[in-house]
Every structure is written in C-alpha cells, then in structure tokens.
Amino acid sequence: MMNKAHNGGWVIVISFVVAIMLTTMPLPDWVINWRPSWVAMVLIYWCMALPDRVGIGVGWTLGLLLDVQQGTVLGQNALGLAVIAYITIISYQRFRVFPLAQQAVLVCIYLLLFQFFNMWIRGVMGIPSQHWSIWLPAVTSMFIWPWLFIVLRDVRRKYHVF
Amino acid sequence: MVLMTVDHKKNHLESVRSILSTLVYPLQYVVNLPVAASHWVSESVVTRQKLLEENTRLNEEQLKLNSRLQRFAILEEENKRLRELLESSIELRDRVLVAELIEVDMEPFRQQIVINKGLNQGAYDGQPIVDAGGIMGQIIHVGPFSSTVLLITDPTHALPVQINRNGLRAIAVGRGQNGALSLEHLPTNADIREGDLIVSSGLGLRFPRGYPVGTISEIALVPGEAFAEVSVLPSANLGRSREVLLVWPYEQATKELSKEELAANQ
Numbered sequence: 001m002m003n004k005a006h007n008g009g010w011v012i013v014i015s016f017v018v019a020i021m022l023t024t025m026p027l028p029d030w031v032i033n034w035r036p037s038w039v040a041m042v043l044i045y046w047c048m049a050l051p052d053r054v055g056i057g058v059g060w061t062l063g064l065l066l067d068v069q070q071g072t073v074l075g076q077n078a079l080g081l082a083v084i085a086y087i088t089i090i091s092y093q094r095f096r097v098f099p100l101a102q103q104a105v106l107v108c109i110y111l112l113l114f115q116f117f118n119m120w121i122r123g124v125m126g127i128p129s130q131h132w133s134i135w136l137p138a139v140t141s142m143f144i145w146p147w148l149f150i151v152l153r154d155v156r157r158k159y160h161v162f
Numbered sequence: 163m164v165l166m167t168v169d170h171k172k173n174h175l176e177s178v179r180s181i182l183s184t185l186v187y188p189l190q191y192v193v194n195l196p197v198a199a200s201h202w203v204s205e206s207v208v209t210r211q212k213l214l215e216e217n218t219r220l221n222e223e224q225l226k227l228n229s230r231l232q233r234f235a236i237l238e239e240e241n242k243r244l245r246e247l248l249e250s251s252i253e254l255r256d257r258v259l260v261a262e263l264i265e266v267d268m269e270p271f272r273q274q275i276v277i278n279k280g281l282n283q284g285a286y287d288g289q290p291i292v293d294a295g296g297i298m299g300q301i302i303h304v305g306p307f308s309s310t311v312l313l314i315t316d317p318t319h320a321l322p323v324q325i326n327r328n329g330l331r332a333i334a335v336g337r338g339q340n341g342a343l344s345l346e347h348l349p350t351n352a353d354i355r356e357g358d359l360i361v362s363s364g365l366g367l368r369f370p371r372g373y374p375v376g377t378i379s380e381i382a383l384v385p386g387e388a389f390a391e392v393s394v395l396p397s398a399n400l401g402r403s404r405e406v407l408l409v410w411p412y413e414q415a416t417k418e419l420s421k422e423e424l425a426a427n428q
Contacts, residue, residue: 021193023267024190024193024267025266026266026267027267032267064182065185068183068185069186069189070268071269071272071276071302071310072272074179122271126318131271134271
C-alpha cells in the first residue's frame, strides 16, 4: 500500500531530534515555565503536512521518549501527543487552508488540550500542579508557531520531503 | 496507553524505561555539551594568580579538615569501643562514588536531576545521593549510563529525620518549587527551635544515618491547629552542586543481617 515515492525520512527524524533537544536544553529559572512545547508543535506540523507518514504511532513513540527524558510516568506525554496527532490528522485538510494566525490559535488550543492531559495524569499520580503557569507553554507556542511553520515548510521543500 | 500509565505504578516497566533511557542519553549528553564546554573553558583560562590563591585556600582547608579528622578518628575508635561494650552493632563506613550532574531540564513541576552514573557503575533504584552539604535525594529511575534523582524538596518525597540536638524524630516532606521542606506532625509543644540541625535518622533503611538534611528556618504556630508548621532549609546545594556522591549504605549491614537471619533460622 505504501508507495515507494516517500523521500527524506531523515529530515523528519532530525526535526524531532532537534525538538527533543530544545525541550531538554537548560534554561534560566524564570523562562522555564514559558518553554514552548517544541515536540508537540513539530508533530502537529508533520501530521498536517504528511498525514500519511506521521501519525498517532509516531506521536506515541515520541511521547514515550519524552517521558523517559523528563522523568514523568511512562505514557503521560505519549497519551497527550497521540491525542494531538489524532486531532491533527482528522482536521489536516481544514488546517492547511487556514491563514497562519488562525493556525496559531488552533495550535494553542491543541496544546491546551495536551497540557490538560498532562495535568490530569499528574493529578491521578498525586503530584500537585494546579499552578496557572502550566498553561504558559501553549501561549508561547502560539506565538512561535508561524515562524516554526515557515522554517519547517522551507526545510520540507528544500529537501523534497513527501 | 492508559494501561501503561496504570501498569507503571507497579514498576513492571522499569526495564523498558531503562532501555529507552539509553536512547535518550546521547541527546542529553549533546545538550549538556555546551554547558560542560563553558565550564571547561572557564576552568582552563583562570590566571596563575587565581590558581595560587585557590591552592593556598585549599591547603588551609585541608589542614583544618585534617586536624578535625584526627580528633574524629579518635572519637570513632572510642565510639566503637563503647558500642562494643554495649554489644550493639558497629557503625559502618559507607562506600561512595562521585557522579556528575547532566544539566538538562526535566518536567518543571517536579524536583529532579539527571546524573551520569547508572547500572554500569552499580547504581540502584532508591540509592541515596548526597553532596558536600548534606542529603540531596534518591535515585528513582536507573538506566545503563545515567539515572534520575528525585530531590528531597519534591512534594512526593519524604524522609525520616531527627533533630540533632535532642534526637526528636520526624518526617521531612518536600514543599516543591520554593526549595524547602517541612516537618510533618510535630505537636505544638515539641522541643524545637529555629536553627536546629536536622539529620537523617536512618529509619526506613534507605538513607544512611547521621547525614545533615537541613536547618529549621521557621516555626509557625497556627492557632487551632494540632501541629506546628515547621520549615526546613535544606543544607545541600540543591540548585548549585555539579558533583554529587552516590552512597552505598547498609551494604555490610544487610549482609550481616542476612547471616544472622540464617543463623536464627537454623
């Protein structure tokens, strides 16, 4: 079923590796809460651009890696990212024709959902995180989305990833 | 997915996590490189003057420590003799290993750090971690080359302690982001003062006995509450140390215990 015309899988892999590294990078204390959800944004981009290649499975695997890196319960980020991948895949046709600003707002909403899942699982695990700052990553991600979108689009065109 | 979350509580997935951490470790290592490089540069370009100053300072410090150590050796011997007189177990020295911190950011709502020692160096789940100031935390996930440490200030972490001055026992629970601990369930009339040193009591057989944990910074008596609110400032440099110590406490103790158990069974 898969056609052989797929190209540039390594670009996708590298973009995810860079996203995980950005998530891991040490930052000063006062910006930590503002760190955008890089992995989730890159995942949304690839799910939207290449829904036949990147999907729920990729999101889930990425989430597991992120869980191990962040020391969270195995499955916390995996669940959130899989849900995000699912929503993006069912809505990618609409998503593609939206202007950038509208896309950014949508990304913000998706990430709020992602954070909601995280908060929910943390709550189940008995780790308190009712602090309002858990919603900040979604907001910063919203502002970064247009730039990320343009960069990833150019990368995709340059290396003919399809 | 939900199944995994549930399953995790029973620790069946620790091996999966350990394997995955091997995959993630190179990433963490690469992210840590610039930090390590900056440390290396700042270490290698210090002036001769500074090195000399540091050398004299360290020499002085060593002299002081040595003189204290001499007394300590005598005291240890004496303590041993007295304990032998009392026929109680001899205090054992703990085996330690220096580990370095990998500076990566984890989930912001938990107090965790990553260190560069893992299963290959003999680290184990639940192993206590100390630094020059006192107890830092314990290992919660151990991979082949790196492990994750839960700090004592994490809200899900509690350790048995006692007050050095009078041996009063308590439980120190982490407070989370503001980097303090609180002593739980101490009655309002308990004999505690601000500035009291809190040391680990070694009950629970996880942390070694007698390592400093912190000092009492504030005692708040809330009218109508049965227990006092006691804040403890950790004595370990939780945010700043780059080198930490892995401790193997109770290694011989447990061995001897099992021997005794065997003897008792026979």
